[in-house]
Amino acid sequence: MDLDHIRNFSIIAHIDHGKSTLADRILELTKTVSGRDMRAQVLDTMELERERGITIKAQAVRVSWKAHELNLIDTPGHVDFTYEVSRSLQACEGAVLVVDAAQGVEAQTVANAYLAIENNLEIVPVVNKIDLPQADPDGAAAELAELVGGKPEDVLRISAKTGDGVAEVLDAIVERIPMPAGLVSSKAPPRALVFDSSYDQYRGVVAFVRVVDGSFAAREPLRAMAQGTRFEAEEAGFFAPTMKAADTLGAGEVGYVITGLKDVSRLRVGDTLTSERRPAAEPLPGYKDVKPMVFAGLFPTDSDDYPDLRDALERLKLNDAALFYEPETSQALGFGFRCGFLGLLHMEIVRERLEREFDLDLLVTAPNVAYRVLERNGDWLEVHNPAEMPRELDAVEEPYIRASIIVPKSYVGPVMELNNERRGRFDHMEYLSPERVLLAYELPLAEIVLDYYDQLKSRTRGYASFDYDVAGFREGQLARVDILIADEPVDALSMIVHREAAYSRGKALVERLRQEIPRQFFDVPVQAAIGSRVIARETVKAKRKDVLAKCYGGDITRKRKLLEKQKAGKRRMKQVGAVEVPQEAFLAVLNLNDGGKK
Amino acid sequence: MSGSIRHLYVHLPFCAHRCGYCDFVTVVGRPGQHAAYVDGLLAELALERELLAPELETIFLGGGTPTFTQPRELERLLTTLPPATEVTVEANPETVTPALAALLRRNGVDRISLGAQSFQPRLLAVLDRVAGPDDVRRAFYHLGDAGFDNISLDLIYGIPGQRPSDLDADIGEALALRPEHLSCYELEAKPGTRFTHAHGAELHRQAEAMEDYFERVVQTLLGAGYRWYETANFCRVDPRGRDLRSRHNLAYWRGRDYLGLGIGAVSTVSGERWRTTPRLGPYLAAVGAGRRPLREIEPLPDSVQREERVMLGLRLDEPLPLEAVATSLDPGALARLERLGLARRVLGEGEAPAGADAGAVTLTTRGRLLGDGVTADLLA
Numbered sequence: 007m008d009l010d011h012i013r014n015f016s017i018i019a020h021i022d023h024g025k026s027t028l029a030d031r032i033l034e035l036t037k038t039v040s041g042r043d044m045r046a047q048v049l050d051t052m053e054l055e056r057e058r059g060i061t062i063k064a065q066a067v068r069v070s071w072k073a074h075e076l077n078l079i080d081t082p083g084h085v086d087f088t089y090e091v092s093r094s095l096q097a098c099e100g101a102v103l104v105v106d107a108a109q110g111v112e113a114q115t116v117a118n119a120y121l122a123i124e125n126n127l128e129i130v131p132v133v134n135k136i137d138l139p140q141a142d143p144d145g146a147a148a149e150l151a152e153l154v155g156g157k158p159e160d161v162l163r164i165s166a167k168t169g170d171g172v173a174e175v176l177d178a179i180v181e182r183i184p185m186p187a188g189l190v191s192s193k194a195p196p197r198a199l200v201f202d203s204s205y206d207q208y209r210g211v212v213a214f215v216r217v218v219d220g221s222f223a224a225r226e227p228l229r230a231m232a233q234g235t236r237f238e239a240e241e242a243g244f245f246a247p248t249m250k251a252a253d254t255l256g257a258g259e260v261g262y263v264i265t266g267l268k269d270v271s272r273l274r275v276g277d278t279l280t281s282e283r284r285p286a287a288e289p290l291p292g293y294k295d296v297k298p299m300v301f302a303g304l305f306p307t308d309s310d311d312y313p314d315l316r317d318a319l320e321r322l323k324l325n326d327a328a329l330f331y332e333p334e335t336s337q338a339l340g341f342g343f344r345c346g347f348l349g350l351l352h353m354e355i356v357r358e359r360l361e362r363e364f365d366l367d368l369l370v371t372a373p374n375v376a377y378r379v380l381e382r383n384g385d386w387l388e389v390h391n392p393a394e395m396p397r398e399l400d401a402v403e404e405p406y407i408r409a410s411i412i413v414p415k416s417y418v419g420p421v422m423e424l425n426n427e428r429r430g431r432f433d434h435m436e437y438l439s440p441e442r443v444l445l446a447y448e449l450p451l452a453e454i455v456l457d458y459y460d461q462l463k464s465r466t467r468g469y470a471s472f473d474y475d476v477a478g479f480r481e482g483q484l485a486r487v488d489i490l491i492a493d494e495p496v497d498a499l500s501m502i503v504h505r506e507a508a509y510s511r512g513k514a515l516v517e518r519l520r521q522e523i524p525r526q527f528f529d530v531p532v533q534a535a536i537g538s539r540v541i542a543r544e545t546v547k548a549k550r551k552d553v554l555a556k557c558y559g560g561d562i563t564r565k566r567k568l569l570e571k572q573k574a575g576k577r578r579m580k581q582v583g584a585v586e587v588p589q590e591a592f593l594a595v596l597n598l599n600d601g602g603k604k
Numbered sequence: 605m606s607g608s609i610r611h612l613y614v615h616l617p618f619c620a621h622r623c624g625y626c627d628f629v630t631v632v633g634r635p636g637q638h639a640a641y642v643d644g645l646l647a648e649l650a651l652e653r654e655l656l657a658p659e660l661e662t663i664f665l666g667g668g669t670p671t672f673t674q675p676r677e678l679e680r681l682l683t684t685l686p687p688a689t690e691v692t693v694e695a696n697p698e699t700v701t702p703a704l705a706a707l708l709r710r711n712g713v714d715r716i717s718l719g720a721q722s723f724q725p726r727l728l729a730v731l732d733r734v735a736g737p738d739d740v741r742r743a744f745y746h747l748g749d750a751g752f753d754n755i756s757l758d759l760i761y762g763i764p765g766q767r768p769s770d771l772d773a774d775i776g777e778a779l780a781l782r783p784e785h786l787s788c789y790e791l792e793a794k795p796g797t798r799f800t801h802a803h804g805a806e807l808h809r810q811a812e813a814m815e816d817y818f819e820r821v822v823q824t825l826l827g828a829g830y831r832w833y834e835t836a837n838f839c840r841v842d843p844r845g846r847d848l849r850s851r852h853n854l855a856y857w858r859g860r861d862y863l864g865l866g867i868g869a870v871s872t873v874s875g876e877r878w879r880t881t882p883r884l885g886p887y888l889a890a891v892g893a894g895r896r897p898l899r900e901i902e903p904l905p906d907s908v909q910r911e912e913r914v915m916l917g918l919r920l921d922e923p924l925p926l927e928a929v930a931t932s933l934d935p936g937a938l939a940r941l942e943r944l945g946l947a948r949r950v951l952g953e954g955e956a957p958a959g960a961d962a963g964a965v966t967l968t969t970r971g972r973l974l975g976d977g978v979t980a981d982l983l984a
Contacts, residue, residue, distance in 0.1 A: 527974060528944060549815075549974060549977065550819060550973060551815040551973050551974065552973070552974045552976045552977035552978075553818075553973065553974065553976045554790075554792065554976060555789040555836045556789050557835070557916065558856055559613055559856045559862055559870050559872070560868070560869070560879075562870075562872070562915075562916070563870075563902060566908070568976075569911075569915055569976065569983070573980045573983060576980055576981070584940075
């Protein structure tokens with residue numbers, strides 16, 4: 007296909023604004039999927055893919071429209087995957103930006119629009135769901151035009167549900183989005199951007215690529231330039247919407263390469279594929295080694311499930327290069343894993359998949375962020391677990407984020423208040439419309455991982471939308487707070503908190519523990535301490551009576567059964583030094599640490 | 605052919621009314637059935653006769669309210685039961701008349717367990733008790749006049765609304781009667797009973813105060829010269845050298861076999877425990893036809909018997925020999941409990957401390973107050 011008949015584009019939208027429905031209509035209208043095979047949201051959701059027996063996610067579908075080849079490139083839908091989104095967008099020349107006619111522009115719309123603009127994409131603005139009774143297409147179009155710097159009359163108005171206006175969207179893609187250009191050259195040594203990858207248990211890692219220079223064919227020895235991984239392409243092709251092998255993938259085209267690699271971590275998103283025989287001199291720009299920012303301990307509720315958890319993480323990792331995990335042993339919670347995630351949503355997804363797909367019952371510690379600690383020898387050490395943080399600190403850095411929050415203007419006050427409580431720094435504020443305001447803040451990521459989103463939603467009655475990207479590490483006034491039960495530090499309960507919050511957090515925690523720890527045969531002090539300085543203390547008073555009064559011939563069996571229950575209860579307790587602590591006590595405290603949400 | 609059981613329990617379920625806190629098998633009223641029931645008991649005794657040793661050590665008539673049974677029937681029962689060294693009858697104060705006291709006395713009863721529960725009218729009302737404080741005292745004197753010199757009083761503490769001063773007053777009143785024996789029970793509110801429903805919130809509120817109450821009871825009675833020989837039982841140290849402990853109950857705590865007759869009665873015989881049906885009709889029908897009544901049978905394997913020996917033995921103030929139970933104990937736990945001052949290892953003359961089964965174990969005062977938890981710790 008001539009380059010001038012190829013268009014590469016993405017659909018970007020805030021969650022639930024209709025991205026998947028629009029994609030489905032496009033597949034239908036272009037007859038890529040026959041009406042009979044048409045299932046709602048063909049491109050979406052892993053569950054559905056499994057049901058249909060497709061193990062490889064269609065990340066890029068080729069469709070034909072009026073003698074043009076259009077490649078629809080899917081993007082992950084959330085802030086945690088900003089980097090992945092940006093790689094997907096780099097594989098395109100244009101983006102269809104979808105906004106719900108009833109909701110208007112949301113935080114994620116803004117974030118995605120900015121990403122698209124940063125990647126020099128031509129934006130096709132679309133207002134969706136115009137068939138809804140509460141739709142305000144004019145208002146949404148005005149906001150959208152303002153956002154992308156266009157005219158409201160250029161904004162397309164459609165209903166992806168009914169199909170109304172979808173043909174015009176396809177026309178606009180052909181007319182407005184430029185042909186693959188820029189670096190494209192079919193003569194140069196081959197280069198292709200890996201914008202996503204997936205793992206298939208029979209064929210190994212499948213790379214989704216945008217060919218920038220040269221061409222790629224099967225049986226060709228290839229190399230991933232940033233990581234240096236070598237392999238032979240077993241097959242190249244494209245999705246329409248199922249896999250179709252092709253002789254070659256040429257410059258400007260989008261498709262897949264089956265690598266035969268057994269581990270997605272060996273082929274990271276953003277890397278550049280080139281030919282071993284005729285290697286390119288320079289990789290494509292923009293590769294980043296994405297590092298997890300949010301960490302939590304994952305422990306099986308039943309310690310017998312530890313091997314199952316390990317296997318499940320191994321399998322998830324095959325398909326999720328950003329997931330990090332290493333074994334962790336906690337005296338309180340037993341054997342588990344310290345896991346690293348790109349962000350909170352990523353963590354939620356992993357946790358949910360472990361519980362739903364692998365049927366595991368998990369105990370998740372309060373999440374914490376990655377910290378950088380200045381060591382005595384002048385080196386910076388990255389710490390993922392409060393228990394590994396040196397007790398006395400010279401300097402610590404914590405990750406900050408740039409947050410965009412969009413709210414109706416009457417909620418600006420409560421949002422500012424929340425951000426101030428969370429150590430936020432105001433950056434700027436802009437009116438998207440007379441009614442809606444975008445607030446830009448910088449906040450420590452650590453303040454976000456604690457119930458921030460819930461708070462934001464509740465203080466704005468659900469009207470706020472929120473998005474963020476990581477801004478980098480900044481020095482913070484942080485302290486490690488340890489919790490001691492009968493003078494034994496409990497590793498799972500250590501936390502890193504802002505110095506100003508240390509006292510109140512420590513106090514709340516020891517109070518809760520006092521309530522949760524059953525009384526023992528002796529007094530049990532429960533303390534919160536920074537280094538050797540105790541900042542809060544409570545005492546679980548010793549039991550003075552533990553005996554049932556009456557026991558005669560008719561009572562013995564019942565009494566023995568009670569005793570056996572008491573004994574079984576003791577067995578389920580976790581031992582902290584000489585103190586028996588029920589798992590529920592840790593759970594309650596971790597929950598508190600997590601801002602009380604489950 | 606005779607057996608080896610030396611302890612007999614006889615259940616007399618009849619009561620004038622049912623007290624709210626009670627969870628025993630009781631039958632209200634039914635004077636017309638007393639005779640039939642005594643017939644039933646005697647028929648059941650005949651069925652189990654060969655389990656009993658030729659000489660019984662103890663008989664205990666419990667209830668219900670044994671003394672509510674029609675006197676003629678009670679007397680018929682007492683005269684037909686085999687003789688025993690100790691024969692105890694439970695009595696409610698309001699049922700004790702001079703005639704009844706004399707009836708018991710002339711039929712070989714030598715020990716009375718009198719259900720006083722409290723001396724505060726207000727608290728007795730909470731418990732649905734009929735007898736007032738004067739009934740208790742009157743019963744006590746009638747029994748004394750009839751020649752009884754081994755009387756036990758039951759007290760209950762932890763009654764909803766009971767203040768520490770009420771408890772002190774109850775103990776004071778009880779001690780003023782100089783009973784040979786006292787049983788002090790914390791009120792147990794069984795889930796689902798009408799009593800718990802009515803008073804659950806109050807009981808929950810006073811749960812922590814109960815720790816004080818138990819200690820107070822123990823300290824006061826020890827101070828008055830009583831021996832705290834079992835978790836809930838105290839006896840006077842008799843100047844004449846009589847052992848005033850309840851021999852019948854000691855048999856339970858020492859893990860002896862016993863036979864129980866009547867509805868809801870429990871027996872433990874040769875590694876098996878059974879509970880007879882609590883339903884009067886089926887019971888009478890079965891024993892009337894010369895058949896054993898329906899029984900719920902529980903096998904007691906050796907390990908369970910050892911566990912019970914520990915559980916019951918540690919309720920006593922006499923050391924529990926380790927030899928028989930050592931295999932059921934957590935070897936580390938005893939040392940830990942000794943360090944905490946809750947248990948003590950007692951070694952006999954010439955016994956080396958090395959063996960896990962050497963000597964005996966006894967609990968300290970604090971250890972006994974924490975007896976259930978300590979036992980749970982000690983058992984492997």
